[in-house]
Amino acid sequence: MSSHHRHRAVLVADGTRPRLSGELARLEPVVAQHLDVVGHVLDLADGMIPDEAELVVVFGGDGTMLRTAHLMGERQLPVLGVNLGKLGFLAHIRPEQLATALPTICNHEARVVDHLMFDCSLMRGGKVVETELGLNEASVLAGPPFSLIEVQLYVDAELATTYSCDGLIVSTPVGSTAHSLSAGGPILRKDLQAFVISPISPHTLTNRPVVDSAERIYELAVPEPNEGTTLIVDGRPLANIRSGDRVRIARSKATFKLLGIPDRGYYRTLREKLGWGGQLREEPPHS
Structure with missing residues (x-):
């Protein structure tokens, strides 16, 4: 120009x-x-x-x-x-x-600073039934009747761990100072290309937040969800989660461009x- x-x-x-x-x-x-x-x-x-x-x-x-x-x-x-x-x-x-x-x-x-965004998809029966572009975080919340749920975390199709918790948050660096921080997650510098996975009220203290590369594909599964177990993207409910569903989170081609x-x-x-x-x-x- x-x-x-x-x-x-x-x-x-x-x-x-x-x-x-x-x-x-x-x-x-x-x-x-x-x-x-x-x-x-x-x-x-x-x-x-x-x-x-x-x-x-x-x-x-x-x-x-x-x-x-x-x-x-x-x-x-x-x-x-x-x-x-x-x-x-x-x-x-x-x-x-x-x-x-x-x-x-x-x-x-x-300066225009590019911030990581992600595509969140709900897979059911091998098909995408819901998808949403996100900037802050994707969360799986236990919901009514508010008993603990087990959330399986897969990283690049490999089972990483199973969390027994009230929910699980997969956050970008921008979202690390929002819901993720309140759940005890770390602060990530905004220009990092990484996700942080933070459990909400985990049943065991050995389950700590994990930071990993934004180049990986993250999938969440809840084998026995509650009636009200919900997938939420940037604070907005996207869908109720059923047994057998997979939540897939991957970096988006889009980036949030903040003028600094x-x-x-x-x-x-x-x-x-x-x-x-x-x-x-x-x-x-x-x-």
Whole structure:
């Protein structure tokens, strides 16, 4: 692109939340100073990203970013997230920073960081009955009547282990700071090409989280599921799991493209969002 080219942007917010759509309207003139606004998406369930759009500006929190990734499907555009939520691991630009962040994009100073996405398929009788593109994680949850289930983990068709647990999470690095972290899983740096498998409330403490390459194929099987045992992708139920089903998880050709602003370091984000290490001191304390 030439230096005279103005990038074409679509603005996205959750139209069911008046505060978020109101912030979009308030900040649109700021965006329009630097980018050509070619559309708005306020319906995160059935909205359409215009074909002419080159990047997406999302107003909301990480949940809105996640839903925007689903909305884009296989055609993932670079995304800038304006954080109107709480944590903001993905949407990390504050509204007051927008006017200074946008010129870095126009001047080609912003980095596009590709984040791992996955295709999750439910196999039944040797056929794919459900499939979903995911960014955070695929989870098998025990469900009602809430007794422990046994989940078999296969890696490249080889049985790795069987977990006796309330559920199992297969997470990307992006998802490692979400459901996986709350279940005791490790944090994976966002640009790693790996999955982490974390059991939820495992019956034995010998079952620990496992990290392995994104180049492998992961399959989950539940020989004796509960009535309510469910496959969930990025927080959304995909299907109930029956005996004999296989959940297949593999890296997708699509990647989530996050626009990174130069002054935002990864560990700085972790410190701020997770409250690591108490307060940082700029100078030694006085005696």
